[in-house]
Amino acid sequence: xxxxxxxxxxxxxxxxxxxxxxxxxxxxxxxxxxxxxxxxxxxxxxxxxxxxxxxxxxxxxxxxxxxxxxxxxxxxxxxxxxxxxxxxxxxxxxxxxxxxxxxxxxxxxxxxxxxxxxxxxxxxxxxxxxxxxxxxxxxxxxxxxxxxxxxxxxxxxxxxxxxxxxxxxxxxxxxxxxxxxxxxxxxxxxxxxxxxxxxxxxxxxxxxxxxxxxxxxxxxxxxxxxxxxxxxxxxxxxxxxxx
Numbered sequence: 001x002x003x004x005x006x007x008x009x010x011x012x013x014x015x016x017x018x019x020x021x022x023x024x025x026x027x028x029x030x031x032x033x034x035x036x037x038x039x040x041x042x043x044x045x046x047x048x049x050x051x052x053x054x055x056x057x058x059x060x061x062x063x064x065x066x067x068x069x070x071x072x073x074x075x076x077x078x079x080x081x082x083x084x085x086x087x088x089x090x091x092x093x094x095x096x097x098x099x100x101x102x103x104x105x106x107x108x109x110x111x112x113x114x115x116x117x118x119x120x121x122x123x124x125x126x127x128x129x130x131x132x133x134x135x136x137x138x139x140x141x142x143x144x145x146x147x148x149x150x151x152x153x154x155x156x157x158x159x160x161x162x163x164x165x166x167x168x169x170x171x172x173x174x175x176x177x178x179x180x181x182x183x184x185x186x187x188x189x190x191x192x193x194x195x196x197x198x199x200x201x202x203x204x205x206x207x208x209x210x211x212x213x214x215x216x217x218x219x220x221x222x223x224x225x226x227x228x229x230x231x232x233x234x235x236x237x238x239x240x241x242x243x
Contacts, residue, residue, distance in 0.1 A: 001210070001241065002217035003234050004046040004196065005039050005224055007032050009062045009081075010053055016222045020137075020169050022056065028225055032065050036073050042235040047075040048165075048198075048219045050101070054082025060092075070096040078126040089116055093124060099163060103128030104138040106156060107145050114159055122160030129153060129166045134182070137169055153190060163194045165219060171200030178206050180213050187214040204233050211241075
């Protein structure tokens with residue numbers, strides 16, 4: 001299972017929100033590049049980079065940080081937050097970033113996303129399925145849609161999408177444990193999906209539970225920043241699960 005630390009950006013700085021609420025924000029002192037290099041030094045290969053300004057404003061804002069991390073680390077990065085145009089997708093790929101995270105466009109403009117899949121290939125995308133009560137949330141979690149999770153996944157899988165991370169917003173940033181039952185349900189329905197868990201991870205026990213539930217990866221944010229999970233513990237997990 002891939003360990004994927006999250007770096008969430010507002011004004012170029014690392015932050016964490018609670019339940020996606022921009023008014024409940026914690027800001028961290030270290031620069032995104034410093035943090036990313038620490039992860040790399042401890043054997044972590046992946047990074048989940050979120051432009052929260054972009055998610056709110058509907059266009060990518062933190063280009064400079066994305067370019068820095070792509071240029072000065074060897075991490076496999078997925079990056080999103082406000083991606084709305086093919087030009088932005090192309091620019092992200094040109095930076096050397098592996099996966100473009102798309103959520104709102106896939107939900108609100110499915111025909112546009114279908115065009116992107118044809119143009120860039122399904123493997124360049126990481127689909128973000130952000131849910132509350134199994135209903136898709138969009139626009140940086142600020143807006144509820146009428147789209148149900150499982151039909152949404154079905155549509156995207158039929159278009160070739162294989163990489164999906166699913167966040168239960170009610171769990172996010174609260175350090176109360178992830179939505180393990182939901183991930184089991186998704187895994188049962190779509191065994192071929194590259195399923196990444198996100199939200200609520202508070203301890204290494206949660207990481208092990210998600211591995212047992214069949215998740216291919218786990219995005220971890222606040223638990224690392226708050227010292228609930230040590231980078232050394234993640235390094236040990238990676239070394240134990242090699243191969």
